[in-house]
Amino acid sequence: MPEPKRHDPILEIRGLRKSFGALAATDNVSLDLRPGEIHALIGPNGAGKSTLIKQIVGEIRPDAGTIRFEGQVIDGLDAAARARLGLARSFQVSSVIADFTALQNVMLAVAGASGAVFRFHRPALADRKLTEPALFHIEQAGLAGRHLVPAAALSHGERRKLEIAMALALRPRAFLLDEPMAGMGLEGGWQLTAILSELRAEAPILLVEHDMDAVFALADRVSVLVYGRVIATGSVAEIRANPEVRRSYLGEEA
Amino acid sequence: MTRLLELRDVTACYGPVQALFGITLDLDQGEVVALMGRNGMGKTTTIRCISRLMPHSGGSLRLAGRDIAGLTAPKVARLGVGLVPEGRRCFAPLTVAENLTVAARPGPWDMARVCALFPRLRERMGQVARTLSGGEQQMLAIGRALMTNPRLLVLDEATEGLAPVVRHEIWQAVRRLKAEGLSILLVDKSLREIAQVADRAVIVERGATVWQGGIADLTADLADRYLGV
């Protein structure tokens, strides 16, 4: 495999299609995620943003099209394999292990990232290779002091933060974040904006978000998805100025 | 104006852990009240107590002058509390149409009117809720609550995950509902919109009401202290 060059896209999507019956949820989508960038994906509800993410991570099989990750075609890999390659996602609806404490949740992510889960003897809770990074990411996501609370007992916003902590703990090659700002609250929103801004240096982010304050503050590029098609890609300024986008999506927030 | 909802020093626990330490809240007929506070401060828990989804452990709750402490959740709902819960909670295996009709009660809100508010739902009428997009589910949850034709609409982060244009329409709808005389209790993070529609705000901090007052009196200083703006 040739060494990918610095400015080559990390993630390359070409001609992706997916239909549910008559509905074309993804309609010939091509998209790049380049090193160091935050690429925001916006669009009306039901435009197909989450469906696109699900196809990238391998939860849904596309009908056509191809996905390359770091130069490698990953179409044949299952979801777990893609995660191991370094594609981390966050879920639009928080998806955490309810009975686990916040700490255990993030430890699991650390373990998953290390690829060594078939270890049978060492007590995980005493394994500092797991606990230390986990605690670090919990604090990073703004959940300091809440690490011993079972995820089921966290408030909605706190659970969203846990979702972020788990994504961070995967230390991936690329982030796919589905509405990370949702439920965050005002303060949490600011904090997350700061985190994501720094994170892009570590790994590029494909950011699906309806919070325009965050998108405008963070995005290096924005793509707009409507009825499964990319209708525009460009800088924040270009997108804000696009009349079609203003009409179908932004409304007064342009 | 008559008092519709009145909470006095409500406390509540999740098992051994106390979550509410004294919530006091008033909501008059036709009023829009915003419940505000940081993550994990007890907004949702307050709402769960009002809808009787969990028991409270102290204080009093009155709806239209009636003590609702001993009532069950369905009773309270039939007294006119329509809930749009946190996290949508649509009935996953049911279709959009079934979700809307499952608890419908007669009144001004019917299928046609909900579809007019959310045209997207009309297109997806026969689809099961599980496969709806996040925003579509949120629309469905709001529509479902409206179909019960409530007197008091309780919106817990009801605009989460909605596209800006749709969010805008929701806020317009809220204004319209208010104009029609519906009372609304809402939790939302958009200060800008709240400032425009709400009459009053209640701020909770660590499970207790720390401030209650007219929306105009909510100063930047308060917002900074309690909401972290």
Add this chain to the structure above:
Amino acid sequence: MTLNRDTVVNLAILALLVATAIGAHVLGNGFTVTLATKAAIFGLAGVGLNLALGYGGLISFGHAAFFGIGGYVTGILASHASTGTPVATLPFTVMGSNEMLGIWPMAMLAAGLAALVIGALSLRTWGVYFIMVTLAFAQMLYYFAISWPRYGGEDGLSFYVRNSFPGLNTFAPIQYFAICATLLAVALVFTAVVTQSRFGLALQAARQNSQRTVALGIRPYAIRLTAFVLSGMIVGLAGSLYADLNRFVSPAMLSWHMSGEIMVFVILGGVGRLCGPVAGAALFILLEHVLGGVSDYWQALLGLLLLGIVLFAPGGLIGILTQRRRHA
């Protein structure tokens, strides 16, 4: 490991079981020792099932298959040892044996292989479907055993003399109890270690939210299959011990009643609690024994008591004893 409440309760349950057996032995009550042995063996089976069911969320209604396979391997080896005929000559000669140390690995291996095959197919399904597919496989074995005349069919297979263990007289009830209790303790330690390891973390995570574990790069299928096989092996060992307790095996060991009974031990004691199945099995056997003398209709009383426990003690016996519901 700190000495928290759970650990204390776990140790107390084991101590109680051992004390009962020793006490009965001293008083010369051989049958009570046998009952304690039975509790230890069923407890062991429960511990095995608990690994899959409690920690992995794999509600198997077919663990009698592994219990029975363990039993039949024991019975078959022992009966061939007594007649001196080989069990099989192809692809290589397998001779009978009446040494427990030789029989146990064979029983566990056979049960583990069966679990591998059944698990590999069944794990494509989940939830209630999983319950029913595992049941289906166990039923297939059951009907096969009933009508296969070679080893007695429905009549079962007696081998009259308990297999031997170096240095012990296995026919003495207390000595056989010692063997079973020791194996139970080993299995408990094994389960405790495994469930607290990374593997255990992943297994419990996969139970609750497999979509999430996949997104973390962990394959639930592989994790679950491993747990299922380990679980089957432990239950197979229990089956072997049970065969030796009775010196007899029969298709009843493969029936769905048996699967259900093992499951009841686990639930009664507390799902996903280390010593739950032991407590559950012991209580069940105690009730059966005590109530049996009360009335012909004792099973109705047993039913009422069980009902009381489910209704008023969520989390099973261990739940009552530790005063809290199950956590991660």
Add this chain to the structure above:
Amino acid sequence: MLLAEQALNGLQYGMMLFLMAAGLTLVFGVMGLINLAHGSLYMAGAFACAAVAAATGSFWLGLAASLVAAAAAGALVEIAVIRRLYARDHLDQVLATFALILVFSEGTRWLFGSFPLYLTLPPSLSGAVMLPGGLHYPLFRLVIIGFGAAVALGLWWLIARTRLGIRIRAGEADREMIGALGVDIARLYTIVFALGAGLAGFAGALVGTIQSVQVGMGEPVLILAFVVVVIGGIGSIKGAFIGALLVGMTDTLGKALLPGLLSRMWDAASANTVGASLASVLIYVLMAVVLILRPQGLFGAGAGR
């Protein structure tokens, strides 16, 4: 001719299975409650029918009694026990309903003694009729086919077409939420459970009439009924119906044809026993194959783990 009769038998057996599974479809398939005591309610219906028929001399009164008694028992059980278990794990339901089996079985034995009871057809339903094509067929089996079809239609209509059905399914998906919307799900569940129990009891009376009325008669039914519901896909009335027919056909035709097929390979005696053994596991093989190929059953709702 024999094959035609066997196919009809398969159909009829399938209908009988559906009748036995109908109550379970409602309670397990739609409400999502694992009710191991389904077989006990089935038995209760048969005993009630036998007792009332013996006392009054009327089979029809007995049939009515089976419905009423089982529904009443169901309502009682729901209010006293099941109601407290909805919020719990499936496993607690398993243990509780297992306990109920013990109570029911021994309770019945205590009430009615240890010996099988007498329950037989009234003259108007007994005997065989001539079908077109010259086939003699027992009238009552035709009646069972009719009942099975009627119950299937009724259930399908109830669940798919009425608001009650929508509410039950909503309650199964999120009990708390349906309550918060003003639907008193507790009462609804009692009604549905009682209905399921009534159906079980009714089936017990009908089927018990041509089988036997004795303690333990519900056990084989229980497993078969679960098999049927699962093959069809949980939550689907149509699935349970098709599943029942499939199981009925497989079982009957398997028993009829396998020994013959095998006798081409082996001598008659071993072909007979081996054939019979294979036939008895055939439905389990069927279930395993269906679920391995279609993990959510034939008509089960797709994903959603």
Add this chain to the structure above:
Amino acid sequence: EPVKVGMITTLSGGGAGLGVDTRDGFLLALKNAGEAGQQVELVIEDDQQKPDVAVQIADKMIQSDQVDVLTGIVWSNLAMAVVPAAVAQDKFYLSSNAAPSQLAGAGCHPKYFSVSYQNDNLHEAAGAHATDAGIGKVFIMAPNYPAGQDSLAGFKRYYKGEVASEVYTQVGQTDYAGEIAQIRASDADAVFFFLPGGMGIAFMKQYAESGVGKPLIGPAFSFSQDILPAVGDAALGVKNTAQWSKDLENQANAAFVETFQAEYGRLPSLYAAQAYDTANLLLSAMAKADVDDADAFRAALAQADFPSVRGKFRFGPNQHPIQDYYVREVVREGEVLTNKIIGPAMADHGDAYAEQCKM
């Protein structure tokens, strides 16, 4: 000196009826014996029809209760689990019902007596009867497990005609439409079936409804007094074979039937009769020898010097009965269905396994 007897039988669950009759028959004999009966100290335990439970109870009775004699097991598979180990530990076992072939042939034992029959006997008698009745072709059917396979073998051993078709059904099967269709299609003149318990009830009812109408022959199990009321008119006229019937004319039987009805308010079944004989056999031996003197006690048992409800009764070399078998017909007597003897099936018949017994 009292003799301690352990009775292991099925007293709960679906099969409890047979165990209850076994227990009641045994207790009645003790009661009728008056003073002598009080010399028997009886321990009764419920085996739940589970072989493993039966084994454990046997262990307990032997180790803790220190019984001298065991009895009571109804089912062959439970007997196979218990008997070999019990006699190996020097206890007497008197079988009041189950008598599998293994224990009659190579596995026979000086301390094991079958007071009932050998499992094949009733089927053999049915075969003999079918031959005598001149039935040319029979359709034969039994469940697919060892007892079922033995039963068809037993029938064929004494049946001289042609077997039209041999069918094995599923254990616990409840619907027989398929088999009935095969019967209808076959050219057999009669049907022999062995379907114990609920299986037999279901088959006979369904057969009666089907209108096939070929005569049925079976062993007594499906026509025993515990089951007949449940089968109802569907059983009327069916011929079945047994070594006992309530209308057998002898004094012991008259007394037994009368006292049983008086005591329990129902007619006795075959199982009750066998248990009654078992108890009386035991009492007869106790009168002659001390149970601790095993050889003498065994000799006393082997003499079978007791008034059997079957009339004449003696043991063969393998300590299984040599007795007469009868053909009975199901009839209605007033309100109740019961059996009436219509003729002999086999006289002084032993069993096919005695030769293999080296004792």
